[in-house]
Amino acid sequence: MTGPENPPSFRLAYVPGATPGKWVRIWEERLPDVPLSLLPVAAAEAPDVLRAGEADAGIVRLPVDRTVFSAIPLYTETSVVVVPKDHLLTAADEVTVEDLADDVVFHPLDDVLDWERPPGKPAVERPATTADAIELVAAGVGVLVVPQSLARLHHRKDLTYRTVTDAPQSGVALSWPEDAHTDLVEDFIGIVRGRTANSTRGRRTEDRAEAGKQKQAAARRKPAPSKAASAKGGRPRTGGGAKGTGKGGGTRGKPRRRS
Template structure:
């Protein structure tokens, strides 16, 4: 659906850790008459919210079901391990999975990383949320592996983080239901892709007849055919050329 079916406001959902501020600021500058309504949704609920019509588009984490959603990749996050500040791994710049072999690695139920095998030792129970897992790390019960943005979102003064090598990564995309692309979604796509305010890509263009009419209207006046011929004569022979373009004959010698 497009154009007339668009909502009077643009409703954008986003998952925890995503920071849409820079895109929202550009939207407000370009679309002052169309309010942008932001709603934070749990990562695992984002797809249902979009399909249910609660938002026009969403900044969500992969994977995304491409049979029902269109999506534009935005960025991929670094994966880090969150540890107490006195933890041994804080002595290095990057952590290897085997460095966590003796640690309990917490695995919250809302984890956004696609693990084949979690490093370290598993906990007896999985924390309900990432926020709960962070509290357990602060209590010295284990460590937590998350995308960098979630480590920053749940930052505490007694915790720190280090990049974890050879770990799955989380990518963020702009997604919307495939059969529900509005003009406002197209405008937001332009913003996240860095299009300028004058870019018309993806929006209706003036009919070709209208364009050619404007070009004709703004064109210069044509020179008369006679004026063109005179100019050609001057270029061909300068002041010594005749009207017919031939050379002057030499004067006869008198006998």
């Protein structure tokens, strides 16, 4: 139960390459009393983190298990090949998968691209992580195809990248467990979708909380009985007191004049 000792908070998981900074800033402006904490997670670990309740929502890589999670697609990333700056592929602005046929193309264990068949020549051993693969590319051993955000995340002065026009692409989505669609999740959905602070569906949590308090207070207050009802010991009867103007006249005023 949330109370003064346990104020509300929101936990957002995010995978490598995701940049939730803009949404976090909007959250802090709109809900200053609800702290938002960021939880970096590996792409493959994100579903387990959400399922275990370690985060309220997450910016994840698609696909997700739609029998367990709800998801709002945010964007689809361009795929690029990361190469040394003196590599032959840098002569073009864009390349194709076929252009990688003569290169060793690393396929790390945390790869997020859904290859039907990875391009190029296979490495002797798959790198454990994208970061490890980047180190091998810098050593001139091979090349690596990743979403553009990961190429930027692992930027090095001795490396560059080029768009691969026909490579698989990676989609990014906001996701949360279907059975954990809370008010705070709805608030974050509103921010991601660009709703204004005054939007009905994206209204601030504190406004809802205040409205709830007012509703509870109103329910506790009983309406005061009328003077007539108090004198009679209950609510005035209807029907029988139409002619009376004295003690039994109830709450009626003076009789109408007959024309």
